[in-house]
Amino acid sequence: MNHISAKPAPLETEALTLMLGDRVLLDRASLRVERGEVLAVTGGAGSGKTALLAALAGQTSAGAPAGVDVAGGIRVDGHLLIAQGGRLAPRRPLALQVAEVVGHHLGLDLRSALRRTADGLDRMGVPAAARRFDLPPEQLPDSLRWACLFAMAVAVGPAVLLADAPAA
16 A cells, blocks of 8 residues: 655655675565654664664765765755764763753744753653753663753654664
8 A cells, every 4th residue: 555645755765776795684675664653673782773864864974884885866854863872071061961952953043942852861761860851861771861962852852853773
């Protein structure tokens, strides 16, 4: 069944192929992810998941990591990528890092950016999020650091959020 939409999907690929030397990582994949949908790509280590995300994010001049050849079509509107091992700067209060990202992308002042992110963390079920904003990331559990990265990303409101190893 073909899905016909007046607006293009925020993420679409057509016959996308990723090659690493003679090895085929992805063979003629056509994807369509509509607004509000979630697509999970799974596979073992070295299977090409990170190469796919890098290609979708348009990283490097060819659209993929060094050594990966890309063929086919990719269209992604307004994306934000949280890379595998995404990090918050050590010894800097979480509040400043949140405000920089959210405020920059949305043109918000510090107070508005913090409120928007605190709301996002609350929606994600992070207890007492606003009270932790003055702490540096190294004083937070790993799960809360990941939640902060995602809350910042969601607060920016990209059409497509690409996350590499979000449960790591």
